[in-house]
Amino acid sequence: MNLRAVAKAGFHGLGYTAIGITLVLAVGWWLVRLMKVESDAGLLISVGTAICGGSAIAAVAPVLRAREDEISVALATIFLLNAVALVIFPPIGHAAALSQDAFGLWSALAIHDTSSVVGAGLAYGPRALEVGTTVKLARALWIVPITLGIGWAVARRSVASLDTPPVKKPWFIGGFLAVAALVTFVPVLHAPGHIIAVAARRVLVLTLFLIGSGLSREALRSVGLRPLMYGLVLWILVGAVSLAAIGSGLIAIH
Numbered sequence: 001m002n003l004r005a006v007a008k009a010g011f012h013g014l015g016y017t018a019i020g021i022t023l024v025l026a027v028g029w030w031l032v033r034l035m036k037v038e039s040d041a042g043l044l045i046s047v048g049t050a051i052c053g054g055s056a057i058a059a060v061a062p063v064l065r066a067r068e069d070e071i072s073v074a075l076a077t078i079f080l081l082n083a084v085a086l087v088i089f090p091p092i093g094h095a096a097a098l099s100q101d102a103f104g105l106w107s108a109l110a111i112h113d114t115s116s117v118v119g120a121g122l123a124y125g126p127r128a129l130e131v132g133t134t135v136k137l138a139r140a141l142w143i144v145p146i147t148l149g150i151g152w153a154v155a156r157r158s159v160a161s162l163d164t165p166p167v168k169k170p171w172f173i174g175g176f177l178a179v180a181a182l183v184t185f186v187p188v189l190h191a192p193g194h195i196i197a198v199a200a201r202r203v204l205v206l207t208l209f210l211i212g213s214g215l216s217r218e219a220l221r222s223v224g225l226r227p228l229m230y231g232l233v234l235w236i237l238v239g240a241v242s243l244a245a246i247g248s249g250l251i252a253i254h
Contacts, residue, residue, distance in 0.1 A: 021146070081232065096247060100128040103121070110243070114137070
């Protein structure tokens with residue numbers, strides 16, 4: 001990614017993006033306590049719902065030192081809801097008489113993964129696709145501060161507990177910024193950068209598949225069905241509230 005594109009996307013809708021992510025995480029924290037969901041599994045699902053689905057979970061999980069079964073259940077929850085969103089969001093958008101701009105904004109706020117936002121936007125129209133992809137990119141960039149914040153919190157918890165192993169530092173964030181800077185300021189790297197990006201996307205898909213392959217009856221039994229129910233409830237709340245806010249004009253694309 002070009003750093004200029006990163007900055008442009010990051011400032012697009014900065015206010016309601018920050019408020020929206022904060023509210024989702026706050027409501028998620030409350031629901032985790034109310035529904036008695038394991039804290040790490042609940043946080044993974046909250047981050048995936050608030051930011052960008054499986055990518056956010058994959059970024060936060062090693063910093064959080066989440067268990068494999070918790071990661072698998074969180075990913076299964078997010079991917080299941082992604083599939084549902086692809087089917088139901090376009091009809092709901094038409095029923096609510098959403099413009100393409102409004103639908104693109106809603107899909108970016110309420111659908112977990114960028115790929116599913118692209119699919120729903122493509123089904124709704126070219127402008128919906130453009131708006132949804134842009135806004136979702138801006139949200140995806142929040143992986144960086146959220147992961148750093150979680151890493152800081154886990155590090156403090158590790159200091160307080162002598163039995164907790166040292167926290168894994170999210171070095172990949174520095175790597176992301178360094179590579180983006182190289183692509184931005186060294187033009188000769190543009191062409192090989194695209195090749196590396198294509199390969200990286202394939203490897204990310206493979207990584208998420210391998211993590212998801214850890215989902216089993218034993219994993220579900222270990223974590224329980226509550227994370228799945230929690231993810232569904234949180235998603236419905238996010239979708240309903242964001243749709244109401246867009247319909248009332250509280251948030252909009254300018």
